[in-house]
Amino acid sequence: MSTNVTLDKLSRQFPRSVVETHTHRGDATAIVRKDEILAICRFLRDDPELAYDFMMDLTAVDYLGKEPRFEVVYHLYSLSKNQRVRIKARVPEADCTIDSIVSIWVAADWFEREVFDLYGIIFNGHPNLKRLLLYEGFEGHPLRKDYPLKKRQPLIGPLN
Amino acid sequence: MTDSAKNLHTEQMVINMGPSHPVTHGTVKFTVTLDGETIDDLKVDIGYLHRGFEKMCENGTWEQVMPYTDRLNYVSPLINNVGYALAVEKLFGVQAPERCQYIRVIISEMARICDHFTNIAAGAMEVGAMTVFLYFVEARDLLWDLLEELCGARVTANYVRFGGVKNDLPEGFGAKTAQAFETCRKLWVDVDKLLTKNRIFIDRMRDVGTMPAQEAIAHGFTGPCLRASGVPYDVRKAQPYLVYDQMDFEVPVGETGDNFDRYLVRMEEINQSMRIVEQALARIPRGPINLDMPALRWQSKDDTYNRIEALIFHFKTVTEGVKPPAGEIYSAVEGANGELGFYLVSDGSGKPVKCRVRPPCFPLTAAMPRMMRGRLIADIVPTFDMINMIGGECDR
Amino acid sequence: MGITTAFSTEEPLGGSVVLTKLEAAINWSRKYSFFLYPFATACCAMEFMAVGGPRYDLDRFGAALPRFSPRQADLLMVVGTITHKQAPILVKVYNQMTEPKWVMAFGVCAVSGGFYDNYATVQGIDTLIPVDVYIPGCPPRPEMVLDGLMKLQEKVTKEKWSDWPRGPAPVKMKC
Numbered sequence: 001m002s003t004n005v006t007l008d009k010l011s012r013q014f015p016r017s018v019v020e021t022h023t024h025r026g027d028a029t030a031i032v033r034k035d036e037i038l039a040i041c042r043f044l045r046d047d048p049e050l051a052y053d054f055m056m057d058l059t060a061v062d063y064l065g066k067e068p069r070f071e072v073v074y075h076l077y078s079l080s081k082n083q084r085v086r087i088k089a090r091v092p093e094a095d096c097t098i099d100s101i102v103s104i105w106v107a108a109d110w111f112e113r114e115v116f117d118l119y120g121i122i123f124n125g126h127p128n129l130k131r132l133l134l135y136e137g138f139e140g141h142p143l144r145k146d147y148p149l150k151k152r153q154p155l156i157g158p159l160n
Numbered sequence: 161m162t163d164s165a166k167n168l169h170t171e172q173m174v175i176n177m178g179p180s181h182p183v184t185h186g187t188v189k190f191t192v193t194l195d196g197e198t199i200d201d202l203k204v205d206i207g208y209l210h211r212g213f214e215k216m217c218e219n220g221t222w223e224q225v226m227p228y229t230d231r232l233n234y235v236s237p238l239i240n241n242v243g244y245a246l247a248v249e250k251l252f253g254v255q256a257p258e259r260c261q262y263i264r265v266i267i268s269e270m271a272r273i274c275d276h277f278t279n280i281a282a283g284a285m286e287v288g289a290m291t292v293f294l295y296f297v298e299a300r301d302l303l304w305d306l307l308e309e310l311c312g313a314r315v316t317a318n319y320v321r322f323g324g325v326k327n328d329l330p331e332g333f334g335a336k337t338a339q340a341f342e343t344c345r346k347l348w349v350d351v352d353k354l355l356t357k358n359r360i361f362i363d364r365m366r367d368v369g370t371m372p373a374q375e376a377i378a379h380g381f382t383g384p385c386l387r388a389s390g391v392p393y394d395v396r397k398a399q400p401y402l403v404y405d406q407m408d409f410e411v412p413v414g415e416t417g418d419n420f421d422r423y424l425v426r427m428e429e430i431n432q433s434m435r436i437v438e439q440a441l442a443r444i445p446r447g448p449i450n451l452d453m454p455a456l457r458w459q460s461k462d463d464t465y466n467r468i469e470a471l472i473f474h475f476k477t478v479t480e481g482v483k484p485p486a487g488e489i490y491s492a493v494e495g496a497n498g499e500l501g502f503y504l505v506s507d508g509s510g511k512p513v514k515c516r517v518r519p520p521c522f523p524l525t526a527a528m529p530r531m532m533r534g535r536l537i538a539d540i541v542p543t544f545d546m547i548n549m550i551g552g553e554c555d556r
Numbered sequence: 557m558g559i560t561t562a563f564s565t566e567e568p569l570g571g572s573v574v575l576t577k578l579e580a581a582i583n584w585s586r587k588y589s590f591f592l593y594p595f596a597t598a599c600c601a602m603e604f605m606a607v608g609g610p611r612y613d614l615d616r617f618g619a620a621l622p623r624f625s626p627r628q629a630d631l632l633m634v635v636g637t638i639t640h641k642q643a644p645i646l647v648k649v650y651n652q653m654t655e656p657k658w659v660m661a662f663g664v665c666a667v668s669g670g671f672y673d674n675y676a677t678v679q680g681i682d683t684l685i686p687v688d689v690y691i692p693g694c695p696p697r698p699e700m701v702l703d704g705l706m707k708l709q710e711k712v713t714k715e716k717w718s719d720w721p722r723g724p725a726p727v728k729m730k731c
């Protein structure tokens with residue numbers, strides 16, 4: 001059993017959605033089912049004992065060859081409690097979607113667009129899910145492990 | 161407004177600012193919808209400096225990431241170095257020796273000073289104060305001279321190593337720093353006189369780009385911009401790393417969260433950072449600068465050239481990379497723009513599975529539309545300057 | 557004075573007259589009056605600031621006045637990495653500049669792509685536009701930039717009327 005308040009509360013509140021919790025090198029992590037991500041995030045922000053008011057980082061990892069293939073990773077920070085937590089939601093390749101959390105933290109807007117751009121994960125309910133770092137016309141998602149490092153898609157000029 | 165003015169037929173105009181525009185020192189494109197001079201809507205398009213940082217990291221060894229981190233926030237590369245090294249050390253579960261920690265504090269703070277100098281220099285120049293630019297670029301050059309002596313490069317340092325730093329402080333570093341700081345302080349006072357009570361500067365900055373604390377938090381602001389809104393969040397205080405808990409310094413906060421407060425916070429942070437450097441230099445203990453842990457470091461050149469085992473070991477670590485244990489960590493330091501976090505995933509091999517940077521200026525840039533709606537088009541320039549978007553970090 | 561005199565008839569005229577080829581005179585004036593357009597994108601811009609700053613002072617070479625409209629500039633300084641997203645803009649800016657115009661590749665990223673060899677970056681701006689002077693370094697030291705500028709000045713003195721106009725960049729937009 002972990003002794004982390006956040007993880008305890010979270011497991012108690014969402015017994016079915018929290019798949020696994022652990023603490024590694026002081027980083028509390030909860031792996032959750034993606035269906036309830038919205039409710040979990042709202043709980044983490046609104047619960048007065050947790051009060052995770054900062055959405056610090058949102059990214060994804062591609063574990064090519066494993067199933068489910070992707071993991072969307074949220075790093076939250078609570079200013080009043082000076083606590084951090086990492087929430088991970090696994091996303092299979094076949095159903096490459098997860099709910100957008102822009103309604104909870106506005107900050108997630110661009111972070112989600114970036115993940116969509118680079119990994120091709122679709123965030124349901126995002127107000128403006130378009131490419132952010134790359135350009136329209138770019139095919140594929142470069143941070144997927146199966147995208148070749150040097151596959152170029154220039155807008156102008158030779159392929160070099 | 162008179163009735164006739166209200167009934168006048170007006171049309172909205174859409175104009176493009178950037179991507180190659182003098183004030184966008186990173187490259188960014190604003191698509192501004194204007195009603196007269198008032199901004200109705202602003203769209204920000206970034207990614208013009210997306211250089212595939214993460215992809216490059218995943219295709220190199222853990223050590224090879226270090227030079228790429230230099231080029232994230234290229235105004236304060238040393239903080240990125242330190243941040244990344246701390247993250248990898250956390251993955252290993254080790255800590256650098258004390259002397260090294262002091263050195264890291266010194267270089268981080270110097271980098272922060274350089275960053276704030278550059279930011280204020282560029283920001284002031286873009287609202288017309290050319291002298292400030294000349295003064296602060298000179299001040300920055302003085303510090304760069306010191307850093308060059310320390311690590312051999314002016315901008316892209318690549319100085320920090322896992323479990324240590326590349327080399328010790330050079331002879332007479334403390335005295336030279338004291339000398340440079342003296343000149344920097346003079347220049348600081350001059351700039352303070354030129355700007356802080358300057359009617360034009362105040363008019364351009366005051367009450368522009370205001371962000372109330374609650375909204376700043378929701379938008380993910382960190383660093384000077386968050387502190388300008390009155391939230392005293394600083395990673396160095398909240399979750400002290402290195403030896404920051406032994407340093408005596410203050411965290412300046414603003415009141416309204418407008419551009420002028422951001423400027424004031426940065427000016428004061430320059431002073432505080434100088435204080436930290438001076439304390440650290442006075443207190444720095446003797447001792448090793450590197451962890452004695454061969455799995456983490458390359459062998460010394462002496463050994464590599466003279467002992468066959470060391471040569472073989474060197475060959476292996478260089479080609480295969482150091483191998484952190486499998487796991488994932490998030491480690492944050494206070495960058496010049498805010499919380500600079502590294503999220504690393506290792507599968508126990510020589511290459512990172514994931515090397516993610518939490519770029520502090522990314523959420524700041526994302527909040528541009530919120531700050532600019534309903535303002536004048538001329539307000540874009542000072543606001544964009546004061547959030548200090550750095551292309552390398554924002555777009556990676 | 558730096559102007560190559562073409563004839564030796566100046567002396568009989570008492571030294572009060574300078575005779576030269578018009579081409580040489582124009583080249584001479586061009587080389588000391590670059591109006592530069594800093595196409596600053598990345599880390600190299602930090603060194604560019606230092607070069608323009610008080611210590612290294614680009615002004616001494618007559619190249620201090622940055623023009624932020626390509627139409628008014630004749631030296632395009634490409635300072636930093638050019639990504640594929642940025643490439644069409646670079647070409648557009650180049651084509652908008654009036655002739656004569658020169659291009660300086662500032663830093664290895666502009667020269668060859670530097671150590672970013674991946675899906676996002678252009679491998680050297682000379683795949684897009686003609687380049688006159690390459691300045692290696694990541695970022696180049698200010699001394700190196702000044703050296704590069706002097707090399708460019710040398711090059712300008714040797715130019716012929718027939719070298720101009722160069723015409724638009726050879727690459728075309730892909731649809």
Ligand code: SF4
Nearest residue numbers: 599600663664665694
């Ligand atoms: S050459 Fe080096 S310093 Fe210059 S833009 Fe490229 S990476 Fe940055």
